[in-house]
Amino acid sequence: MPLVSVRDLKRHYDIRLTGGLFGRRAKLKAVDGVSFDLKMGETLGLVGESGCGKSTTAKLVLGLIPATSGTVSFDGSAVTAAHDAQWRHMRRRMQMIYQDPLGALDRRLPVSAQIGEPIAVHEPHVPADEREARVGEIMTSVGLRADQAASYPHELSGGQRQRVVIARALALQPDFIVCDEPVSALDVSIQAQVLNLLEDLKERNGFTSLFISHDLKVVRQMSDRVAVMYLGMIVEEGPPEDVFHAPMHPYTQALVSAIPTPSRRGKRERIVLEGDPPNPVNKPSGCPFHPRCPSAMSECREFQPMLASHGSRKVACHLRPAPSAGLIAAE
Amino acid sequence: MSVVSEPLLTIKNLTVEFDQGAHFVRALHGVDFVIERGQSIGIVGESGCGKSITWLAALGLLGSKARTGGSVRLDGQEILNCSDRALAHLRGSRIAMIFQDPASSLNPVHRIGRQIGEALRLHRGLTGAAAKAEATRLLDRVGMSNPAQRLNEYPHELSGGMNQRVMIAMALAGEPDLLIADEPTTALDATIQAQILELLNNLRRENDMGLVLISHDLGVVADMAERVAVMYCGRVVEESQVDRLFDAPRHPYTRGLMAALPDIDGPKRRLKAIPGMVPPPRNLPTGCTFAPRCDHATEACASRVPGLRPAGAPRHRAACFHLEDLPGGSRQPASPAQQPVQETV
Numbered sequence: 001m002p003l004v005s006v007r008d009l010k011r012h013y014d015i016r017l018t019g020g021l022f023g024r025r026a027k028l029k030a031v032d033g034v035s036f037d038l039k040m041g042e043t044l045g046l047v048g049e050s051g052c053g054k055s056t057t058a059k060l061v062l063g064l065i066p067a068t069s070g071t072v073s074f075d076g077s078a079v080t081a082a083h084d085a086q087w088r089h090m091r092r093r094m095q096m097i098y099q100d101p102l103g104a105l106d107r108r109l110p111v112s113a114q115i116g117e118p119i120a121v122h123e124p125h126v127p128a129d130e131r132e133a134r135v136g137e138i139m140t141s142v143g144l145r146a147d148q149a150a151s152y153p154h155e156l157s158g159g160q161r162q163r164v165v166i167a168r169a170l171a172l173q174p175d176f177i178v179c180d181e182p183v184s185a186l187d188v189s190i191q192a193q194v195l196n197l198l199e200d201l202k203e204r205n206g207f208t209s210l211f212i213s214h215d216l217k218v219v220r221q222m223s224d225r226v227a228v229m230y231l232g233m234i235v236e237e238g239p240p241e242d243v244f245h246a247p248m249h250p251y252t253q254a255l256v257s258a259i260p261t262p263s264r265r266g267k268r269e270r271i272v273l274e275g276d277p278p279n280p281v282n283k284p285s286g287c288p289f290h291p292r293c294p295s296a297m298s299e300c301r302e303f304q305p306m307l308a309s310h311g312s313r314k315v316a317c318h319l320r321p322a323p324s325a326g327l328i329a330a331e
Numbered sequence: 332m333s334v335v336s337e338p339l340l341t342i343k344n345l346t347v348e349f350d351q352g353a354h355f356v357r358a359l360h361g362v363d364f365v366i367e368r369g370q371s372i373g374i375v376g377e378s379g380c381g382k383s384i385t386w387l388a389a390l391g392l393l394g395s396k397a398r399t400g401g402s403v404r405l406d407g408q409e410i411l412n413c414s415d416r417a418l419a420h421l422r423g424s425r426i427a428m429i430f431q432d433p434a435s436s437l438n439p440v441h442r443i444g445r446q447i448g449e450a451l452r453l454h455r456g457l458t459g460a461a462a463k464a465e466a467t468r469l470l471d472r473v474g475m476s477n478p479a480q481r482l483n484e485y486p487h488e489l490s491g492g493m494n495q496r497v498m499i500a501m502a503l504a505g506e507p508d509l510l511i512a513d514e515p516t517t518a519l520d521a522t523i524q525a526q527i528l529e530l531l532n533n534l535r536r537e538n539d540m541g542l543v544l545i546s547h548d549l550g551v552v553a554d555m556a557e558r559v560a561v562m563y564c565g566r567v568v569e570e571s572q573v574d575r576l577f578d579a580p581r582h583p584y585t586r587g588l589m590a591a592l593p594d595i596d597g598p599k600r601r602l603k604a605i606p607g608m609v610p611p612p613r614n615l616p617t618g619c620t621f622a623p624r625c626d627h628a629t630e631a632c633a634s635r636v637p638g639l640r641p642a643g644a645p646r647h648r649a650a651c652f653h654l655e656d657l658p659g660g661s662r663q664p665a666s667p668a669q670q671p672v673q674e675t676v
C-alpha cells in the first residue's frame with residue numbers, strides 16, 4: 001500500500017479580475033485533477049513552471065488547505081483540512097520544508113527553541129532537558145554546531161538557516177516530508193551542501209518525500225520518480241532518467257531542452273516555445289498545452305488527453321494515446 | 332589616436348569601497364575587463380562576489396557612499412568619475428544596463444509606452460508620433476505581440492517575461508553599443524528564459540552590440556557568452572574563452588562550482604559541495620580569499636594574494652598559486668565524489 005495516495009485532486013479559487021466596474025468573476029484552477037502515489041521511502045519530484053500548482057498541491061496533500069474535490073490518503077486514512085485531533089495526530093508524521101528559510105523562521109527566537117518547538121507542542125510530556133538533548137542531536141545531524149543553538153536566524157548564513165528549517169522538520173522523526181523549493185534561495189556551493197544533507201538524512205531515516213523544485217537538475221538529483229506539471233495537471237510522470245533524457249510530452253521536451261547546463265553547451269537543439277506563460281484563469285480547452293504546442297492537432301483543442309501508461313511512464317498527450325483509453329470531452 | 336582601434340570598453344584595476352560610517356570597506360579589489368564590439372562576456376560567481384557593483388561602478392551608478400578607483404575607458408576615453416551630466420548622456424545612448432530587479436526599474440504608475448517614449452526622447456530626441464512609431468517597432472523587435480496595444484498597458488498587466496522584454500526594449504531605445512544585462516532571466520521560467528536569451532543573442536549579432544551577461548547560473552553563461560569571467564570576493568579569479576573554461580577549468584573555485592552543480596545528463600553522481608561559505612567583504616581572509624575553503628591550499632596561499640596568470644591556453648588566466656600542481660586538463664578533477672552513486676529506490 002502506498003504511504004501517500006492522491007486522487008483527482010482539485011483546488012479552484014473564485015477570483016475577481018480587475019477592470020470593469022465591479023470586476024468580472026472568474027475561476028482560477030490552481031490544481032485541476034492531480035493523482036499520484038508515493039511508496040514508503042520513495043521521493044517524488046514535482047517540477048513545472050511558476051504558477052503551475054506545485055505549492056498548492058503540497059498544501060493540499062498536507063491538508064493545510066481544503067480541496068475543491070478529490071482525495072488524499074496518508075497511511076490508509078483520509079487527509080482533510082478539518083484540523084481535528086486525527087489531523088493533528090497525522091500532521092506530526094508529515095512535515096514541510098519551505099523555500100524561504102528566513103520567512104519560515106521566527107526572528108525573535110533562538111534557533112534551538114525553534115527546532116525544539118514541534119517536540120514541545122506534540123510531546124509536551126518530554127522534560128526540557130531531554131528536549132534540549134534531542135535538539136542538540138538533531139543540530140549535529142544537520143551540520144549545525146552546538147554553539148549555534150543560541151543564535152538568532154539573522155545571525156546565520158542562508159545555508160545554515162535552511163539547516164535550521166530542516167532540523168525543525170526532522171524533530172519529530174516524520175515519515176513524510178514535503179520539500180517546497182528547499183534550495184532555490186541558495187548559492188550553488190551551499191545548495192550542494194543542503195542537497196547532500198537531505199540525501200544523507202533520507203538514507204539514515206528513510207522518510208518518504210515530495211520534492212518540489214522548478215530546477216530540473218536539482219529534481220533529477222533528488223528523486224526516484226518525477227512528475228511534470230502544467231496548468232494544474234500532471235502531463236508526464238516516470239523515472240527521472242527516462243523523463244529527462246527521452247521526454248515524451250511536448251511540454252516536457254521543451255522544458256528539458258530549455259535547461260541551460262554547461263554540459264549541453266552548443267550541443268543541443270533548444271525548443272523555444274512561442275507565446276506567453278499559461279494562465280490558470282483562462283485555462284485553454286482540450287489539452288491545456290495546445291496553444292503553445294508545436295505538435296498540436298485539431299483534437300488537441302477539443303479533448304483533454306488523459307494520463308496514460310507507457311511502460312514505466314505516464315503521459316497525457318494525444319500523440320501518445322493509450323492502447324485502450326478513451327477520450328474525455330472537455331467541459 | 333584613432334578611436335576605432337580602441338576596444339569598445341576597457342576596465343583597468345577598478346576598485347569599489349563602501350562608506351561604512353567609521354571606515355571604508357573594499358568590495359571590489361581591482362578588476363580588469365576588455366570588451367570588443369559584438370562580443371559577449373559572461374560574469375559568474377556567487378551572491379555578493381561583486382558582479383553587479385563592477386558594472387554599476389563603471390557607469391557611475393553607485394552613489395555617494397561608494398568610492399571608486401581605477402579606469403574605465405569607452406573608445407579610449409576615460410569615463411570613470413567624470414561628471415554626472417556626461418555619464419547620464421553615455422548611459423542609454425552608448426551603454427545601456429538592464430538591472431537585476433526589473434520590478435524596481437519599471438515605474439508601476441506609468442504606461443509602458445510612456446516609459447519607452449521617455450527613453451527615446453532622452454537618447455534620440457524623438458517625440459510624438461515618431462516616438463510612438465519607434466516604441467511600437469522596439470516592442471515588436473523584442474517579440475511582443477500586439478505592440479501598439481501594449482503601449483497603453485501598465486507593468487502589472489504584463490507577465491514577468493513581457494516586463495523583461497519591455498526592459499530590453501527600453502535598453503535598446505538609445506541604440507547602445509554595449510548592453511549590460513544583470514541577471515536578465517533569473518526571475519523567469521525556463522521556457523521564457525530560453526526566449527529572452529535567444530532574443531539577446533540575436534540582438535547582439537544583428538546590432539554588433541557588445542553584451543555583458545551577469546548571472547549566477549553557470550548554464551546560462553555557458554550558453555550565451557564567448558568569454559567568461561568567474562568572480563569570487565570582489566576579484567576575477569579565472570577568465571577564458573567559454574569552451575576552455577568549461578572543458579578545463581583551472582581555478583579550484585571554478586572547479587568547485589562545477590562539481591557542486593547537479594547535471595541533467597551523464598551518470599548521477601553525489602554532488603561535491605564547497606565547504607564553508609563566502610566571507611563578507613569586511614572580513615576577508617588574508618592571502619587568497621578562497622584558501623579557507625580550498626582543498627589545495629598551502630601556507631603560501633594565506634600569505635599573499637595570487638594574481639591572474641596564464642593557465643595553459645591562450646587568453647586563459649587564473650589566480651591561483653597551485654595551477655601547475657592541480658590535476659590538469661580534464662573538465663572535472665578525478666575524485667571518488669565523481670563516481671556515480673547508487674540510486675536509492
Ligand SMILES: Nc1ncnc2c1ncn2[C@@H]1O[C@H](COP(=O)(O)OP(=O)(O)OP(=O)(O)O)[C@@H](O)[C@H]1O
Binds near residue numbers: 031055056280
Ligand atoms: N490563495 C489563493 N488565491 C487565489 N489564487 C491562488 C491562491 N494560491 C495560489 N493561487 C494561484 O494558483 C496558481 C498556482 O499557484 P502555486 O503557488 O501552487 O504555484 P507554484 O507551482 O508553486 O509556483 P511557483 O513555482 O511560482 O512557486 C497560481 O496561479 C497562483 O496565483
Ligand SMILES: Nc1ncnc2c1ncn2[C@@H]1O[C@H](COP(=O)(O)OP(=O)(O)OP(=O)(O)O)[C@@H](O)[C@H]1O
Binds near residue numbers: 376378379
Ligand atoms: N550600496 C552598498 N553599500 C554597501 N555594500 C554594498 C553596497 N552594494 C553592494 N555592496 C556589497 O558589495 C558586495 C558585492 O555586491 P554585488 O551586488 O556586486 O554582488 P553580486 O555579485 O551582484 O551578488 P548577487 O548575485 O546577489 O546579485 C556585496 O558584499 C554587497 O554586500
Ligand code: SF4
Binds near residue numbers: 251289300317318
Ligand atoms: S495533446 Fe496535443 S497539444 Fe497537448 S501536448 Fe500533445 S500534441 Fe501538444
Ligand SMILES: [Mg+2]
Binds near residue numbers: 054055056180
Ligand atoms: Mg511554489
Ligand SMILES: [Mg+2]
Binds near residue numbers: 382383513
Ligand atoms: Mg547582483
